[in-house]
Amino acid sequence: MNQPDRDTSKDKIVRYNAGERINHWLVAITFVVLALSGLALFHPAMFWLSFVLGGGPWTRILHPFIGLLMFVCFALLALRFWRHNLIEKNDIGWLKNVGDVINNREENLPPVGRYNGGQKMLFWVMIACMAGLLLSGIVIWRAWFSWLFPIFVIRLAVVLHALCGFVLIAGIVVHIYAAIWVKGTVGAMTRGTVSRAWARKHHADWYRKMTGE
Template identity: 55%
Template structure:
């Protein structure tokens, strides 16, 4: 794909790699987790070499995802702090959904919806990590009541997280020009000016 040299840099190679590690781990965890959750999904364990290997690999992939997620969280938490402009954006999100986003409040690198998702996923990932350790009985011997609590929390939060990620993926595909940012690290100036005008002004000085 030939890209315009005037395109704006949105993500570095390491940031994109970090994102893809999280994405791949999430897919593997969702598939194996569903296999454990209900017998109808049990055949998914064959993707991992069978039920035993699925059980062995699931928590280790979870640890890798947690590490990758908290690295990216540490990188971006400051820029994702909510402001009054973001709250106003969220109040008018219906305009964005209907496609009439030209009069939305000017946004920085991330809009109110992206910031809300960022913090929501941060809470989910924290709960998933803590509950995951509670139910990882091969290495930890927590009280059975804690194990049961961990299993409930892990399953419930996993369902919420899957829903959040589906929204995230849909939004990235729906807003044309967004996905290329994670493939190539760049976005067009027109895209930046329309969807993140304050960030566009910041990086271009216009």
């Protein structure tokens, strides 16, 4: 897999190219739509959220199709970045000392590559949840597949779908919070670049590979 191209500007390093950023935002937008419409279908008290897709009937029709779109977009991202998310020795050390991250003492942590231990764990949790949502979603997709399965399988699939959905929502909330909390991270997914100082501080091994320093 090709590494991102190096930025020609003096103080910037390319972290994500245009295609990767577009793919990421497609996943983000479809996730928000699916989270809101999924909560609307989950409990009557939240049914008002079905407005996002034009009401109850349209929500029931469109939710699974948008889910397929999100899965395909996420799969493309996962195929591109999975090698960068393999757990390494320094990642375990990073996770053991995550308190230093919370207290902004990253100089006490081992250097990490393109992603740190927390980001890698979230990546694999997201893959598991996406797979669970796809498989369970197919089972409970009425008028298409649900008639193929006995009722107890459908009931188990409903529980699995809800569980994976809630875990994914919680994980994305943490992802968004961390991106805002670590200054400069959001810019990587909007402009595509990060400063050399940011890369050196938060992802020292990746910085060395990108700059040769």
